[in-house]
Amino acid sequence: MPGKRLVRRALYSWAFNVNRWEEDQPADVAKALGWVAKNSLKVAELSEPKVIRRMLNTLAVKLDGETAAPSVIRRKRRILHHILGRAVEEGLLTVNPMPLVQWQPPDVEDEVDPGVVVGPELAVQLLAAVALQGRAPGAPGGVPPARAGWAPGGCPGPRLRAFFGCMYYAAMRPAEVVHLTRDRCVLPATGWGRLVLHRSSPRVGSSWTDDGTSHDTRGQHRAEKAARLRRAGSSEPPGTGWCRGAATVQSRPRRVRRC
Structure with a gap:
């Protein structure tokens, strides 16, 4: 055997x-x-x-x-x-x-331990730390990716900050953030905007996709032309400058406020 x-x-x-x-x-x-x-x-x-x-x-x-x-x-x-x-x-x-068969699966614990949940202030600190990923040691904090001090090939920090920021503030799934494109972001200069979520791209491995890519594009388990909107509540996310299109989570559909 x-x-x-x-x-x-x-x-x-x-x-x-x-x-x-x-x-x-x-x-x-x-x-x-x-x-x-x-x-x-x-x-x-x-x-x-x-x-x-x-x-x-x-x-x-x-x-x-x-x-x-x-x-x-x-x-x-x-x-x-x-x-x-x-x-x-x-x-x-x-x-x-x-x-x-009289067989019942175990119940799933749905309670969240407040001691392990990332609070608003800690979230701002974590996103700021993520933004520094890929930066060369000693580089000044305000240097953009195209200037000196960043790792060769550009710094992934800003993209990671936007990625995790969408997950935290807009309650998006990782696969939804991967598929989010600029044309699906309605971001006015001031006030609330929208993130239109119509598809997701979960990572399944290149061996399991028809085109050999790592991500598989899927719908949102609703009508083909339907889409989800992200709307924020009345309060702004704590802190500013983490990314464009940050959103708090209060209801559905959701809007986002540029910050």
């Missing part, structure tokens, strides 16, 4: 990756996948509740034997439910056996 980590790598990187199906597999991967094919259950056997319970108990445990996080267990349970539903759709099963 091959090791657990080898089996996971063989399945994840080769068997489940359609972009690599035509590639020559390493000897250890080919051997591991052969073992998986020989020892896998028939789809018809998944109609047995005891088999489903065993699968659920297994997906709740990590490779090291420790219990997985509740959010991970719930996500994997949803994936398994979807797979069984597809088997029903394809005529391989007569009914989805998941509801027949």
Whole structure:
């Protein structure tokens, strides 16, 4: 029997990756996948509740034997439910056996510990520190990227400050910030503006995209022409100058105030 980590790598990187199906597999991967094919259950056997319970108990445990996080267990349970539903759709099963099993995933803790939440004043300090990333030692604080004192190729600090600033003040997901472009930012000289969010670009790895890039462009799980707006509340974000288009989070849709 091959090791657990080898089996996971063989399945994840080769068997489940359609972009690599035509590639020559390493000897250890080919051997591991052969073992998986020989020892896998028939789809018809998944109609047995005891088999489903065993699968659920297994997906709740990590490779090291420790219990997985509740959010991970719930996500994997949803994936398994979807797979069984597809088997029903394809005529391989007569009914989805998941509801027949009295198995409940653990509750996800949704309380936030105030002791680990970044407050407004600390956020300003963190964003200011992020803005210095890539700066050569001893460079003056006000020198722009195009002038002396910055690392070769330009400094990533301002982009990182804008990236994390959008996440903190506008409650944007990282993938939404990656896909945000200037033409989707309505930033008047004064007053409130808007950030129009219509797509996201999560990082999935170049092996999993059709064009070989690291990010996959996706919609916002709503109508194709629909978009989300970010609106701020009545108060301004603490501090000034962190980036253009900072926003506090109060309601939805949201606006942003240039600062």
